Amino acid sequence: MNWNKLIRQGHRWVSIIFTLLVTGLFAAQGFGYQPAEWVFLTPLAPLALLVLSGLYLFVLPYVMGGRRRKPSPQ
Numbered sequence: 001m002n003w004n005k006l007i008r009q010g011h012r013w014v015s016i017i018f019t020l021l022v023t024g025l026f027a028a029q030g031f032g033y034q035p036a037e038w039v040f041l042t043p044l045a046p047l048a049l050l051v052l053s054g055l056y057l058f059v060l061p062y063v064m065g066g067r068r069r070k071p072s073p074q
């Protein structure tokens with residue numbers, strides 16, 4: 001598996017973990033459970049990974065130098 005594909009899939013799965021953490025925190029509060037203060041900081045870890053891998057994915061097409069582009073449909 002190539003490096004770019006690995007980072008894209010990592011970004012995808014970490015985004016799921018991040019979403020579950022944030023929705024879980026909101027749901028817990030909705031049900032009257034008040035988590036400890038540090039629990040509110042846990043989404044920051046996956047978010048940091050998402051920022052790094054997301055910026056990598058963002059610059060990828062610009063540094064590819066025109067390689068691997070699909071031919072334009074005629």
Ligand code: HEM
Binds near residue numbers: 016018051
């Ligand atoms: C915080 C900074 C983030 C940056 C800079 C960023 C950037 C990007 C970029 C550039 C792509 C590729 C888009 C493309 O090639 O068409 C991407 C894909 C994606 N992003 Fe992010 N993203 C960030 C955060 C998030 C967050 C918070 C989520 C969801 C909770 C998320 C979920 C996704 C998903 C699901 C994809 C599609 C991945 C795939 O299956 O190919 N991203 N992101």
